[in-house]
Amino acid sequence: MGVAGCGKSSLGAALAERLGFELIEGDDHHSPGNRDKMRQGTPLTDADRDGWLTTLAGLLAQHPGGAVLTCSALRRAYRERLRAAAPGLRFVFLDLTPALAQQRVSARSAHFFSSSLVDSQFATLESPVGEPGVLRVDAAAPLTQLVDEAVAWCHATATPHNPEAA
Numbered sequence: 577m578g579v580a581g582c583g584k585s586s587l588g589a590a591l592a593e594r595l596g597f598e599l600i601e602g603d604d605h606h607s608p609g610n611r612d613k614m615r616q617g618t619p620l621t622d623a624d625r626d627g628w629l630t631t632l633a634g635l636l637a638q639h640p641g642g643a644v645l646t647c648s649a650l651r652r653a654y655r656e657r658l659r660a661a662a663p664g665l666r667f668v669f670l671d672l673t674p675a676l677a678q679q680r681v682s683a684r685s686a687h688f689f690s691s692s693l694v695d696s697q698f699a700t701l702e703s704p705v706g707e708p709g710v711l712r713v714d715a716a717a718p719l720t721q722l723v724d725e726a727v728a729w730c731h732a733t734a735t736p737h738n739p740e741a742a
């Protein structure tokens with residue numbers, strides 16, 4: 577989880593491969609309307625994210641043995657909806673500065689997300705630090721280091737009632 581450009585897709589794909597879990601790419605499940613809004617530089621609202629979160633929660637519930645989901649999950653209420661669908665769900669929070677997020681988002685041209693939206697992502701973000709089952713990592717660190725850190729944390733915190741990763 578984290579703002580646009582923090583590295584969710586990069587880390588999620590690597591983590592899913594290392595853990596042997598299916599990857600659910602949150603961005604693949606945005607409605608055409610939501611994509612158009614983001615392309616035009618209009619931030620999503622709670623209402624815009626409602627159906628999307630319902631879809632993602634449903635997908636998590638279909639993977640009781642574990643899965644890796646990439647999702648911005650910017651607000652606590654969004655995370656609670658996902659937790660309700662997948663008891664034991666944990667979050668890796670990719671924390672980065674607005675400047676680095678801006679740099680990364682501006683550098684990619686083929687993506688639907690408008691770089692003018694980066695500030696709004698930080699305005700919406702409610703830090704998950706302090707919530708249960710959260711690992712905060714420095715999103716500026718090399719990807720290989722982030723994967724090792726997240727895999728070690730998943731293994732260390734896995735219990736029979738808390739699937740390996742989610």
Ligand SMILES: Nc1ncnc2c1ncn2[C@@H]1O[C@H](COP(=O)(O)OP(=O)(O)OP(=O)(O)O)[C@@H](O)[C@H]1O
Nearest residue numbers: 579580581582583584585586680689715717718719
């Ligand atoms: N740890 C990292 N170090 C350096 N560059 C990275 C790292 N992680 C991701 N990147 C680069 O930053 C850009 C954004 O990464 P990525 O698409 O994984 O982020 P994201 O959070 O999924 O973004 P979005 O949600 O906007 O699609 C990509 O160009 C990616 O190659």
Ligand SMILES: O=C(O)[C@H](O)[C@@H](O)[C@H](O)[C@H](O)CO
Nearest residue numbers: 579580581603620648649689
């Ligand atoms: O909640 C949101 O505002 C969205 O999920 C965004 O975060 C984007 O989907 C993504 O990060 C850009 O690709």
